[in-house]
Amino acid sequence: MATQRTVLITGATAGIGEAIARLLAGHPFRLILCGRRADRLKQLADELSARTEVHTLRFDITRRQEVAAALDSLPPEWKRIDVLVNNAGGAHGLDPIQSGNVDDWEAMIDANVKGLLYVSRGILPGMADRKSGHVINIGSIAGREVYAGGNVYCASKFAVDALSRGMRIDLNSAGVKVTQISPGLVETEFSLVRFKGDTSRAATPYQGITPLVGKDIADLVLFVLTRPDHVVVADLVVFPTAQASATVVNRANR
Numbered sequence: 087m088a089t090q091r092t093v094l095i096t097g098a099t100a101g102i103g104e105a106i107a108r109l110l111a112g113h114p115f116r117l118i119l120c121g122r123r124a125d126r127l128k129q130l131a132d133e134l135s136a137r138t139e140v141h142t143l144r145f146d147i148t149r150r151q152e153v154a155a156a157l158d159s160l161p162p163e164w165k166r167i168d169v170l171v172n173n174a175g176g177a178h179g180l181d182p183i184q185s186g187n188v189d190d191w192e193a194m195i196d197a198n199v200k201g202l203l204y205v206s207r208g209i210l211p212g213m214a215d216r217k218s219g220h221v222i223n224i225g226s227i228a229g230r231e232v233y234a235g236g237n238v239y240c241a242s243k244f245a246v247d248a249l250s251r252g253m254r255i256d257l258n259s260a261g262v263k264v265t266q267i268s269p270g271l272v273e274t275e276f277s278l279v280r281f282k283g284d285t286s287r288a289a290t291p292y293q294g295i296t297p298l299v300g301k302d303i304a305d306l307v308l309f310v311l312t313r314p315d316h317v318v319v320a321d322l323v324v325f326p327t328a329q330a331s332a333t334v335v336n337r338a339n340r
């Protein structure tokens with residue numbers, strides 16, 4: 087039987103993070119589920135506890151002290167984290183740069199870049215010391231291509247791309263694996279958050295196509311985590327079949 091690994095997932099209460107948690111719960115992994123929403127964390131943990139050991143950490147990833155305190159609070163039997171899934175983050179607004187909302191910019195940089203760094207800084211030293219571990223960063227096609235109104239969101243995801251490469255280099259001598267998975271259009275709460283709850287605008291990116299869902303990304307996470315020790319999947323870009331780039335989407339064929 088494969089050894090059970092401990093996986094910490096940020097942004098585990100919805101979307102891609104939740105789908106990853108649900109899928110991994112049925113395989114040899116124990117889970118540390120992280121998120122801001124205590125009720126959703128508890129509900130998911132209660133449900134998945136029937137299938138694996140689950141621990142929850144409630145914190146706001148944008149608050150450095152909260153992140154550090156939450157990781158410090160892990161009981162000894164949960165302190166050894168084998169897999170870190172940096173999934174939390176999102177987009178706020180789609181305004182041109184000249185009329186962008188500075189609060190939106192800060193929210194994206196704080197969560198997508200600084201939050202990822204705060205969590206990583208707490209967990210990577212243990213992986214480096216043990217000379218084992220796997221980091222999976224959920225990037226985006228927005229980290230490869232810039233599109234109209236994407237400006238700061240794209241910048242934050244370009245930063246995730248740079249950090250994924252930097253982590254891979256810096257952790258190379260420790261044998262820690264680093265994978266980046268960069269999805270295109272995935273239907274989750276992502277668009278609802280980007281458009282601040284405007285349901286009709288939020289639906290537009292997915293109109294006329296069959297988008298990816300969280301489970302499609304979770305399948306890739308399980309695949310990269312189950313490669314042999316000598317194999318690391320460094321970088322994956324994944325689209326719905328109807329998508330060819332950040333801006334080329336065939337809406338005529340469904």
Ligand code: 8X3
Nearest residue numbers: 226227228269270271
């Ligand atoms: C989400 C994909 O194309 O909306 O990161 O930026 S996109």
